Amino acid sequence: MTRIPFTKGHGTQNDFVLVPDHDGTLDLSVDDVAFLCDRRAGIGGDGMIRVVRTAAVPEVAALAGEVEWFMDYRNADGSLAEMCGNGTRVFAEYLRSRGLVASEQFAIATRAGVKEMVAVPHGWAVELGQWRLAREEEAERRGMDSVVQVHGSPDPLPALSLDLGNPHTVVALPPSVHLGSLELHEAPHVDPHPEHGSNVEFVHAIEHAHISMRVHERGSGETRSCGTGAAAAAIATWWWGGKPEGQLDWKVDVLGGTLGVHIKGDEVALSGPAQLVADGEVDLPQR
Numbered sequence: 171m172t173r174i175p176f177t178k179g180h181g182t183q184n185d186f187v188l189v190p191d192h193d194g195t196l197d198l199s200v201d202d203v204a205f206l207c208d209r210r211a212g213i214g215g216d217g218m219i220r221v222v223r224t225a226a227v228p229e230v231a232a233l234a235g236e237v238e239w240f241m242d243y244r245n246a247d248g249s250l251a252e253m254c255g256n257g258t259r260v261f262a263e264y265l266r267s268r269g270l271v272a273s274e275q276f277a278i279a280t281r282a283g284v285k286e287m288v289a290v291p292h293g294w295a296v297e298l299g300q301w302r303l304a305r306e307e308e309a310e311r312r313g314m315d316s317v318v319q320v321h322g323s324p325d326p327l328p329a330l331s332l333d334l335g336n337p338h339t340v341v342a343l344p345p346s347v348h349l350g351s352l353e354l355h356e357a358p359h360v361d362p363h364p365e366h367g368s369n370v371e372f373v374h375a376i377e378h379a380h381i382s383m384r385v386h387e388r389g390s391g392e393t394r395s396c397g398t399g400a401a402a403a404a405i406a407t408w409w410w411g412g413k414p415e416g417q418l419d420w421k422v423d424v425l426g427g428t429l430g431v432h433i434k435g436d437e438v439a440l441s442g443p444a445q446l447v448a449d450g451e452v453d454l455p456q457r
């Protein structure tokens with residue numbers, strides 16, 4: 171039996187099990203991660219974050235001179251993800267509160283590159299960096315590049331695919347479709363099927379630079395928030411609106427709260443709260 175320490179945290183109720191493994195000695199299998207994220211049999215979370223030094227992880231060890239800590243993010247089903255916007259803030263809160271970083275501004279390593287974190291009132295802001303349209307030519311021509319079919323809904327909905335380090339497909343819901351009425355227990359079907367899957371965001375405009383969304387996350391199912399998803403949703407809505415210069419600071423309402431998105435041309439930043447709620451130890455099941 172292996173007993174490991176953990177911390178539970180969330181950002182706008184996108185919740186994570188953080189596992190400290192500073193020197194990279196833990197070998198967590200896909201089943202271990204799925205167990206930790208299991209809300210009935212395990213601790214419960216939308217994802218797991220292993221807190222490990224960059225120097226201890228071959229895939230990012232080259233960054234060790236520049237950045238000390240690597241956010242090793244896994245989805246609830248144990249799959250790897252390149253990035254997690256809400257996770258970066260919870261990770262930063264963990265590093266700061268445990269004295270693992272000395273200041274309130276520092277960089278962290280992720281599979282989608284190095285991200286700059288800075289403490290802001292009531293949370294953290296992260297420079298997510300460059301975003302891009304996944305199929306620019308088609309998007310520019312038609313305004314959309316794919317369709318999304320929601321389980322139980324009659325018609326496929328036009329959508330736009332974006333890359334924020336991880337993949338997103340954003341649907342602007344027609345006003346006649348209530349956000350709350352969508353059946354998101356099953357993964358929405360995206361056509362054409364993205365090679366590595368996609369997170370899917372459904373968006374309603376509320377007012378000037380203010381939207382609400384629901385999200386179905388790749389590898390986790392419907393969650394109460396997704397930071398990179400909120401950024402993708404704001405960017406898509408801004409892009410559909412003709413990229414107005416006066417609309418660079420966006421508010422994105424999610425089921426678990428509100429996130430801030432700042433669009434700076436082809437770069438984007440995200441801000442919001444981060445809370446650590448419990449510490450404990452857990453026994454990994456023997457396999």
Ligand SMILES: N[C@@H](CCC[C@H](N)C(=O)O)C(=O)O
Pocket residue numbers: 184217245250251252253254255256257336337369387388389390395396397398399
């Ligand atoms: N909730 C995250 C995104 C987590 C990864 C995602 N499910 C994926 O597979 O890309 C966020 O806050 O960005």
